[in-house]
Amino acid sequence: MPLQNETFLQACRGERPAHTPIWLMRQAGRYMPEYRAVRSRVTFNQLCRSPDLCAEVTLQPIDGLGVDAAILFSDILVVFDALGIDVRFEPSPVIATPVRTEAEALALRWGDPHEHLGYVFDAVRACKRALADRVPLIGFCGAPFTTLSYLVEGQTSREFEKIKGMIFSAPKVFAGLMENMTSLLCEYLRGQVLAGVDALQVFDSWAGALSPADYREHVLPHLARLVHFTRGLGVPLILFVRGNANLLALAAELPAEVIGIDWSIDMDQAIAVTGPNRVVQGNLDPMLLLGPAELVERKARACVAAGRAAKAHIFNLGHGISRHTDPAIARHLVEVVHSA
Numbered sequence: 307m308p309l310q311n312e313t314f315l316q317a318c319r320g321e322r323p324a325h326t327p328i329w330l331m332r333q334a335g336r337y338m339p340e341y342r343a344v345r346s347r348v349t350f351n352q353l354c355r356s357p358d359l360c361a362e363v364t365l366q367p368i369d370g371l372g373v374d375a376a377i378l379f380s381d382i383l384v385v386f387d388a389l390g391i392d393v394r395f396e397p398s399p400v401i402a403t404p405v406r407t408e409a410e411a412l413a414l415r416w417g418d419p420h421e422h423l424g425y426v427f428d429a430v431r432a433c434k435r436a437l438a439d440r441v442p443l444i445g446f447c448g449a450p451f452t453t454l455s456y457l458v459e460g461q462t463s464r465e466f467e468k469i470k471g472m473i474f475s476a477p478k479v480f481a482g483l484m485e486n487m488t489s490l491l492c493e494y495l496r497g498q499v500l501a502g503v504d505a506l507q508v509f510d511s512w513a514g515a516l517s518p519a520d521y522r523e524h525v526l527p528h529l530a531r532l533v534h535f536t537r538g539l540g541v542p543l544i545l546f547v548r549g550n551a552n553l554l555a556l557a558a559e560l561p562a563e564v565i566g567i568d569w570s571i572d573m574d575q576a577i578a579v580t581g582p583n584r585v586v587q588g589n590l591d592p593m594l595l596l597g598p599a600e601l602v603e604r605k606a607r608a609c610v611a612a613g614r615a616a617k618a619h620i621f622n623l624g625h626g627i628s629r630h631t632d633p634a635i636a637r638h639l640v641e642v643v644h645s646a
């Protein structure tokens with residue numbers, strides 16, 4: 307069944323649709339009153355485990371903003387269900403039983419995501435039904451390093467002392483955890499594709515914790531295995547490696563169709579790295595949306611103009627939208643990009 311709005315998938319394929327497609331990272335969230343209304347009735351954990359509510363929330367920015375793609379409402383940390391490890395959202399994530407020693411790493415039970423994460427695959431099916439082929443649905447996971455960083459740090463970290471300490475003092479323990487995490491994530495993404503997602507995004511949100519040389523040595527081989535695995539799933543992949551523009555050249559070595567660009571580099575400079583034959587996604591600083599409409603318009607138009615040097619451009623923010631954003635300015639951004 308063809309989609310009514312194919313612009314996002316066309317751009318993933320390297321085509322240039324009539325307008326630049328746009329979606330926003332974290333487009334379903336607390337900045338939207340409709341989302342807060344749902345969240346007032348359930349916890350975040352309950353929401354992620356209720357396929358019908360996930361579908362309702364996934365569609366809120368499709369109806370409210372007019373974006374060209376939906377992203378499954380879930381979280382990168384639900385995969386810990388396959389390990390039997392609980393995450394509380396306060397609202398920042400907290401893992402009560404972090405894994406820091408070799409003994410703790412060896413004691414982990416790596417369950418099958420097809421068995422433990424069925425509610426995510428149900429949510430994919432519920433989203434696809436609710437979308438009724440209006441726009442494509444993006445599935446996602448955290449990259450092995452970002453996901454593992456939560457398991458080891460136990461929370462969002464500033465310095466990444468525990469996981470970097472593990473990399474440098476117990477590299478074999480780290481590599482073993484990365485190996486298992488990567489296998490889990492491969493199967494998790496396969497499950498999402500089997501359930502019906504039209505594209506995938508891998509978030510390496512905390513990649514910038516490492517120097518490029520250490521990222522290449524300790525992380526890139528595992529990320530490469532994940533990316534190569536997804537090439538066999540038949541849907542395009544967006545690879546978003548965030549936090550240090552010097553990692554962009556490493557990300558661009560991997561065969562993802564689309565390279566996500568964060569806001570730490572200007573789009574023309576990013577495309578100079580990824581080259582004219584690559585599709586890019588990004589990269590407006592999300593905090594710009596806290597500024598006046600004229601500023602958002604000017605910066606968005608400049609980003610679209612710069613994006614023309616790439617093979618194709620999917621407009622997005624350079625990281626997740628702030629919870630303090632006025633939904634009206636997000637809606638305005640979509641109109642500006644569509645008319646640029």
Ligand code: CP3
Nearest residue numbers: 331332333334335350378379380381382397398509511626
């Ligand atoms: O983009 C979307 O609309 C889809 C939903 C989505 C969420 N989290 C919902 C969410 C996606 C794609 C994510 C990914 C995610 N989760 C990442 C990678 C992307 C990034 O931002 O770098 C990371 C690092 C996480 C971990 C996570 N989950 C954090 C750090 C937090 C707290 C954030 C905060 O703003 O307080 C969460 C919770 C979370 N995930 C919320 C939402 C809407 C807020 C929870 C709430 O409703 O109380």
